Amino acid sequence: MKNFWIAPSILSADFACLGEDTARVVSAGADLVHFDVMDNHYVPNITIGPLVLTALRKYGINAPIDVHLMVKPVDNLIISFANAGANYISFHKEASEHIDSSLQLIKAHGCKAGLVFNPATSLECLEYVIDKIDMILLMSVNPGFSGQSFISSTIDKIRKVRKIINFYNREIRLEVDGGINIENIGTIAIAGADTFVAGSAIFSQKNYHTVINAMRNAISLVVGK
Known part of the structure; x- marks a missing residue:
């Protein structure tokens, strides 16, 4: 099966x-820990x-941590989270003020760099910075809040971004965040995503392993093994 990642938020x-709950979801098969x-x-x-990220590292969380910065400005926090132990850092x-510089700052501090696009945000800047991007995150x-419903127009946007990644032949993760569950994750995968952020769909369940496996099975049913 293609390298699909489940990233519990x-x-x-x-x-x-x-610490205990994060360790449980990692043991249940999470590929990334998504940190909003x-x-x-x-x-x-x-x-x-x-400080919370530092505490998780001290607790013993060794899984890759995917930091999603919904803040403005971003540069000072990029440095702080890199020093705290982030692996991926993404910003909107x-x-x-200077997207290229912020991406370079992330990479200069040893992390993978991601750029985030809100549902109504244009993709036009991608071609100018795609050589510095390791992850594209589509909201x-x-x-701002967990537990929202998936915006269906995102499917077309996923397809567009997948075409851009393929055109430039880059090794870039395509992550989607918001309203992902067992019922729609297959459709999102078919559109071109390979990394799936899920919060309440996972943490609302008693058995994290069961729901993560169900998500993987839903993907395999539509994209093959």
């Missing part, structure tokens, strides 16, 4: 025992910062 985890950072400025919510194009909900 710990925004939906049990924060009273975040909100600042009540770029988006209308506040979540977690680099509207949140940086399939409007950022």
